[in-house]
Amino acid sequence: MTELPIPVIAIDGPTASGKGTVASLVAEKLGFHYLDSGALYRLVALASEKEAIDTQNGQKLGLLAQKLVISFEKGQIILNGEVVTETIRTESIGLRASAIAIHPEVREALVGVQQDFRKAPGLVADGRDMASVIFPDASLKIFLTATAAARAERRYKQLIAKGISAKLDVLLQDLQERDARDSSRGAAPLLIAPGAQVLDTSELSIDQAVKIVLDWYQSKPA
Numbered sequence: 001m002t003e004l005p006i007p008v009i010a011i012d013g014p015t016a017s018g019k020g021t022v023a024s025l026v027a028e029k030l031g032f033h034y035l036d037s038g039a040l041y042r043l044v045a046l047a048s049e050k051e052a053i054d055t056q057n058g059q060k061l062g063l064l065a066q067k068l069v070i071s072f073e074k075g076q077i078i079l080n081g082e083v084v085t086e087t088i089r090t091e092s093i094g095l096r097a098s099a100i101a102i103h104p105e106v107r108e109a110l111v112g113v114q115q116d117f118r119k120a121p122g123l124v125a126d127g128r129d130m131a132s133v134i135f136p137d138a139s140l141k142i143f144l145t146a147t148a149a150a151r152a153e154r155r156y157k158q159l160i161a162k163g164i165s166a167k168l169d170v171l172l173q174d175l176q177e178r179d180a181r182d183s184s185r186g187a188a189p190l191l192i193a194p195g196a197q198v199l200d201t202s203e204l205s206i207d208q209a210v211k212i213v214l215d216w217y218q219s220k221p222a
């Protein structure tokens with residue numbers, strides 16, 4: 001008997017679409033592992049900032065990405081022995097992450113790290129290229145999106161709740177800049193992968209979005 005592959009639910013989408021929250025809750029409900037692939041790009045961004053590597057130097061950034069020691073333990077993210085869970089969440093690291101993510105050398109260095117998250121009983125992975133590049137055989141592919149205004153407002157509330165000061169108009173501009181760069185880059189651009197189902201969460205609560213993803217997953221033939 002041939003063994004069935006470990007199931008993957010791939011959730012891609014633009015910044016602040018809610019994919020991280022939805023993906024981690026879906027993983028929790030199903031008892032699956034969870035991959036926040038954006039955190040990996042944020043880690044490379046942070047490390048490259050510390051080492052003052054130019055965001056345009058793909059070769060150096062790729063080498064850096066290859067040698068990072070990363071671990072996810074009990075909700076904490078550890079980079080080269082240092083807890084950086086909160087440090088990587090700033091807007092400036094997000095923007096730097098999108099700038100370094102254009103380089104194929106960086107993306108290639110992270111492929112194996114991401115695929116290693118695929119463990120029984122299953123994985124929910126969120127990012128930009130989960131369905132198109134990292135897990136093209138995912139059982140369910142979702143493109144989670146929302147209007148730019150709805151996303152800017154969500155990001156604003158998230159930051160304020162964390163005690164980080166923010167301005168709505170600056171956030172809207174930042175996310176439009178990031179959308180444009182993520183969608184237009186040559187390497188693994190943000191796109192609706194063939195076979196992906198689009199879920200617009202502008203008018204949905206988190207619980208409603210989670211329920212829809214679970215319904216779609218459960219209604220898929222095994």
Ligand code: CDP
Pocket residue numbers: 014015016017020037038039041042094097098099101126127128129130178182
């Ligand atoms: O939280 P947010 O959606 O804003 O960003 P993120 O998922 O933490 O990702 C930060 C940046 O990393 C994105 O703007 C992308 O440029 C890049 N990224 C990527 O290129 N591929 C992925 N699979 C995940 C993130």
